[in-house]
Each structure stands twice: as C-alpha cells, then as structure tokens.
Amino acid sequence: NTAPRALSQSLTLKMNITAEGFEIRSVWDCRAEIKNPVLRVGENGETEFSGMLCGCVYGKNADGSPFCLEKQEAFRQALSSSDLNENTAAQFAAKITSADFSIKSDGAVEISAITELCGVLHDVVAAETVSEVTVREDKPKAGNDEFALRICYTDEKSDCWSIAKAYNTTVKALMEENDITDEQAALSGMIIIPTV
Structure with a gap:
C-alpha cells in the first residue's frame, strides 16, 4: 500500500510528581507538554510512540506556601495502529489537548495528559532512478583554447x-x-x- 494514509489517534500519557521535603495540601493547576516525539516500529513489530513528557504542578503545601513542581521523563507507549512498518515514514504532530491531576494516597500528584496524534503516513519504496549511463564518444567536449x-x-x-x-x-x-x-x-x- 503506497497511498498516503491519515493518522489520527488519541491516547493518555501519565506521570507522577512527588514533593521533596514538604507535604502537598492542595493542587491548583497542572500542565504538560511533549518534547521530541517519535513514531517507530518496535522490536516486536508493534507501533511505538515515544518522547519526553514534561509536567508541572502548581499548588499549596501544608504550611500554606505556594509551590511549583516540575518533572520530565521519557515515555514509550504502544499504539493500536497497524499501518506502520519498517518502510513507513510518518509526518505527524503530537498535541496535548488537556491535562488533569489527582493526588494519590502516597502524596504524589498523578498527571494524566490526553494526547492527540495526527498526521500522514507514507510508504517508502526503493526505486531505480538511473538504469544506464552512456558516454557519447562521438560528441566529445569542445575544448577552449582562448583562456586558461x-x-x-x-x-x-x-x-x-x-x-x-x-x-x-x-x-x-x-x-x-x-x-x-x-x-x-x-x-x-x-x-x-x-x-x-
């Protein structure tokens, strides 16, 4: 299949952020972004989406002071798409459409980032572009004796x-x-x- 194919998929990326040296009382907001997104075929043949997930949490600690916690970590997630193989090139964008948070029982904040992948998949096909080269000995290059x-x-x-x-x-x-x-x-x- 060499025709371009549309890529459109939604997935959820998660990460935990913990506070060092203080207790989180409340969380006001969070944000997340993706850096260096990559689509590729993994070792077992399934399509993998990977990159760096960067998360940030804003809130108030037990003393009432505001805080901002940031973290970035690598992620790798299998996709349900079977349209990708070792001969496929992907032109795509990964966009986080929303980020939610929850405070876990151990005090960590879990960020859930809803991510939309959209783009186009192309099959890369090897093709012979030059089949033969012939030197035209009957038409040699004309010399130029006017100047060196x-x-x-x-x-x-x-x-x-x-x-x-x-x-x-x-x-x-x-x-x-x-x-x-x-x-x-x-x-x-x-x-x-x-x-x-």
Whole structure:
C-alpha cells in the first residue's frame, strides 16, 4: 500500500510528581507538554510512540506556601495502529489537548495528559532512478583554447556544484583552485574558474 494514509489517534500519557521535603495540601493547576516525539516500529513489530513528557504542578503545601513542581521523563507507549512498518515514514504532530491531576494516597500528584496524534503516513519504496549511463564518444567536449581560467563573482546562493555546472568545469578543480574545503558551503565574492 503506497497511498498516503491519515493518522489520527488519541491516547493518555501519565506521570507522577512527588514533593521533596514538604507535604502537598492542595493542587491548583497542572500542565504538560511533549518534547521530541517519535513514531517507530518496535522490536516486536508493534507501533511505538515515544518522547519526553514534561509536567508541572502548581499548588499549596501544608504550611500554606505556594509551590511549583516540575518533572520530565521519557515515555514509550504502544499504539493500536497497524499501518506502520519498517518502510513507513510518518509526518505527524503530537498535541496535548488537556491535562488533569489527582493526588494519590502516597502524596504524589498523578498527571494524566490526553494526547492527540495526527498526521500522514507514507510508504517508502526503493526505486531505480538511473538504469544506464552512456558516454557519447562521438560528441566529445569542445575544448577552449582562448583562456586558461575565468573569474566569476558569486552571491550567497552559489555553491561549488552550481558554479561548476554553469562554467563547465569540475567541482574538484574549482575547490583546489580556490582553496575551498566544503563543496556544499555557500560561496560569496570572486571565484577563479579553472578550465578542464
């Protein structure tokens, strides 16, 4: 199946936040966010959603002082989707639509974050794009005896590949003549174009 498929799923992520050195009397609010979300096929073939869950709790301790507790922890959760395999690329977004809390019997605050996943799944297919290359020996490249080199003024949009193509030279010769170390770097200013 190579047609793009919609991804839409809701799940609940949970984490516990504990207070160190004081007792929680009440909680006013909480929030949660997801960092570095990843969708992948796990070792047993099921689809996994993973990342970092960051939670924050605001409230009042037993002395009446306000507090803010933060925590982040890694999560990994299996999804019910069977549309993902090792040849699938996912373009998706993960958004927490609501976060609720409850105070557990041990004093920890449990945050429950309702998370919506939405996006598109594509199958990645290997394809042969160049099947054959033939050298046209009956049409050799015309030499240029008028000059040994040329000078070119470039802007920031130019790189070695585009200049070599435009002036019918090689990237290697261009880099050697101008002491360029990175063929992908943007070039700016005067460049010497060697004739090859």
